[in-house]
Amino acid sequence: MNILLVSFLKPDAPSGVRVHYVQLAEQLRQRGHHVDVVTPATLTGPRRQQVAALRHVLRRLGPVLRALSTTVAYYLHIRWGIDSRRPYDVVNAQDLGSGQAARQALGRRVPVVVTGHFNAHPAADDLRQTPRSGWAARTTERWYAYLLARTDYFIGVSAFGLGVVRGALPPHCLSRVVHNGVDLSRGHAAVPATLRQRFPGRHILLNIGQLETRKNQLLLVHAAHALHQQRQDFVVGLVGKGEDEPLLRQCIADYGLEEVVVLLGYHAEVQPLLHCADLYVHVATHETFGLVLVEAMAAGVPVLALAVGGVPEVLGATPTALLQPSISPVGLAGVLNRWLDAPALRKRLSQEQAAYAATHFGVGQMVDATLNFYEQVRQHFHASPAAARPELVN
Numbered sequence: 001m002n003i004l005l006v007s008f009l010k011p012d013a014p015s016g017v018r019v020h021y022v023q024l025a026e027q028l029r030q031r032g033h034h035v036d037v038v039t040p041a042t043l044t045g046p047r048r049q050q051v052a053a054l055r056h057v058l059r060r061l062g063p064v065l066r067a068l069s070t071t072v073a074y075y076l077h078i079r080w081g082i083d084s085r086r087p088y089d090v091v092n093a094q095d096l097g098s099g100q101a102a103r104q105a106l107g108r109r110v111p112v113v114v115t116g117h118f119n120a121h122p123a124a125d126d127l128r129q130t131p132r133s134g135w136a137a138r139t140t141e142r143w144y145a146y147l148l149a150r151t152d153y154f155i156g157v158s159a160f161g162l163g164v165v166r167g168a169l170p171p172h173c174l175s176r177v178v179h180n181g182v183d184l185s186r187g188h189a190a191v192p193a194t195l196r197q198r199f200p201g202r203h204i205l206l207n208i209g210q211l212e213t214r215k216n217q218l219l220l221v222h223a224a225h226a227l228h229q230q231r232q233d234f235v236v237g238l239v240g241k242g243e244d245e246p247l248l249r250q251c252i253a254d255y256g257l258e259e260v261v262v263l264l265g266y267h268a269e270v271q272p273l274l275h276c277a278d279l280y281v282h283v284a285t286h287e288t289f290g291l292v293l294v295e296a297m298a299a300g301v302p303v304l305a306l307a308v309g310g311v312p313e314v315l316g317a318t319p320t321a322l323l324q325p326s327i328s329p330v331g332l333a334g335v336l337n338r339w340l341d342a343p344a345l346r347k348r349l350s351q352e353q354a355a356y357a358a359t360h361f362g363v364g365q366m367v368d369a370t371l372n373f374y375e376q377v378r379q380h381f382h383a384s385p386a387a388a389r390p391e392l393v394n
Contacts, residue, residue, distance in 0.1 A: 001033045001374065002087055004110075006102050007094035008074045010041045014210055014241060014266050016291040017117045020157075020180055021094050027367045036088075038098075040074045042081035051076045068136070075101050082106065090374045092155075096122055096147040103150070111381035113153040113374065115178075116161050119214065119286035119309060121168075122148075128214065128286075153377045155370070158310030161288040174380055176373050179313070180291045181366030184298045184358055195237065195276035203234040203340050206277040206301070208270055208292045209284065211242030211263075216283040216306075221248060222329035223336065225255045230337055234260070236281075239273060241266045274299035278346065279339060283332075285325065287311050297357040302349040304339070317356035318349055 005025055009018045025035045043051070051073050058069035078101035091112040093099030099114040106112075118125045123144040127137055148168040154175040156162025162177055169175065195204055209215040217238050224236045238248065238261065245263065252261045267273060270292070274280065280296035282305035289310045296303045305311045307322035315321045323335065339346060 001089045001371075003028055003033055003035045003374070004082065004086070004088045004091045004102065005035060005037045005094065006078050006082070006091060006098040007037075007039050008078070008098050009094065010039050011037070012041075016180075016289075017094055019291060020115075020117070021092075023183070023363060024092075024367065024370065027363055028371075031367070031371075036083075036086070038078055038081045040077035040081075043077045047080045048077070051080075068139075070130075071097060074098070078102065079105050090378060092370075092374075096144060096151070100147055100150065111153055111377045112151075113155060113377055114151050115155040115157065116165060117157060117288060118161065118164070119284075119288045121164055125286075152381075153373075155373060157289045158313050160310040160313065164288075174373075174377060176369070178366060178369040178373065179361055180289050180294065181361050181363040182291065182294050182298055182357075183363045184361075194272055199235045201233070203278045204276050205234060205236045205279045205281050205336065206239065206273060206296075207236070207281055207283065208239040208273070208296075209282075211238065211240050211244040211248060213244060214284055214286050215240075215242075215244075216285050217244065217248055218251060219283045219327075219329060219332065220281060221251045221255070221257070221261055223332040224257055224261050226330045226333035227336055228255075228257065228260055230333070231340070232260075234336075234340060236261045237264050237273065237277075238262070239264045239267055239270060270295060271299060274301050277301045279304060279336070281336070282306065282311070283323075284308065284311075290314055294357050294361045297350075297353040297361075300350050300354055302339070302346045303353055304335070314361070315353065315356075318352050321349060321353070 005021050007017065007021055009015055011018065011022065025037050028035045055069045055073040058072060059066045075097055078098045082102060082105040084105050088110045091102045091110055093102055093112055093114045094117060096114055099112050102112050123141045126140055132140060145168060148165055149170055151169055152173055154169055154173055156175065156177045157180050159177050162175055207217060207220055211217055220236055248263065252258060274296050280301045280303045282290060282293055282303065284306065285308060287309040293303055293305060293314045303315065304321050304323055305315060306325050308325050312322060
């Protein structure tokens with residue numbers, strides 16, 4: 001099968017979405033399929049220069065167009081980065097915008113499957129990341145309503161993610177839940193215990209994710225301050241980078257926690273860090289799945305997480321690992337203190353979570369389900385009269 005994967009996220013983006021499509025492409029190739037990946041990094045030559053010039057102009061035309069300039073640029077990068085002469089059997093877009101760009105590039109010849117990685121309604125996600133109001137906000141909402149209404153085939157990475165947009169999808173849309181998956185064998189590979197060497201004799205609490213408001217690392221800093229009043233035998237490692245880094249550094253300095261909460265930066269490979277952790281603590285306020293949760297479970301690390309979005313699906317076998325979304329820093333410190341004092345319970349939790357991950361979130365299961373849906377989509381698409389398909393301008 002000739003498969004095209006498209007995404008607005010570049011191959012070096014520090015995101016679970018990028019991890020997903022890179023892994024999916026690799027696994028599909030290993031099974032003998034031809035896979036092309038098109039992102040905003042693909043387009044080269046004069047057209048890339050034209051996009052850059054257009055973006056520069058838009059950014060000078062006021063705050064509304066400045067806010068929309070990146071979306072417009074990425075759309076054109078995908079639209080012009082696709083070789084429309086290739087005989088693709090199916091397109092799998094990792095976001096709604098790249099899916100629309102692929103439809104425009106390929107016309108009615110190829111079915112486009114959209115995988116929904118958004119953590120809430122996609123318009124809300126966009127507005128949370130780039131706040132807008134008034135006309136710009138309404139335009140964003142209408143744009144995503146339009147894109148969802150044009151989506152004929154949809155994969156939700158969790159039942160929660162599918163439920164968020166099900167009402168906005170057209171009645172004829174074929175949809176399926178395909179949970180994210182990881183290579184579970186990598187979780188057991190031997191890795192150097194670098195953090196253990198750096199922090200000998202201390203419990204290591206780890207959090208991995210972009211440093212941003214949604215990931216809520218500030219809650220962990222406040223909780224670390226409260227926990228430090230009770231014990232000093234721990235360190236909190238925050239792995240990632242992002243716009244909240246200055247705020248986190250300031251909060252850490254205000255509390256005098258420079259030796260207690262450590263910013264470890266971005267790591268493309270997180271397994272060596274996970275193998276050193278006593279607890280993985282996920283405090284995101286919005287999460288449609290949380291691929292890093294499965295990575296931690298596969299590494300044998302007990303996982304605690306706020307019960308938001310699709311997280312209860314991932315930690316379905318261990319409800320004791322779910323934290324109230326409204327938990328306070330003092331409350332979280334108390335929970336962490338109890339788990340650090342209970343090594344036997346931590347071991348049992350990690351075993352139960354690892355077993356659940358092995359039966360639900362292996363990469364092979366994800367690829368099997370994805371390919372199965374691709375085949376269903378192809379059959380449905382070719383059985384549908386061409387006149388009934390959405391009219392697209394090539």
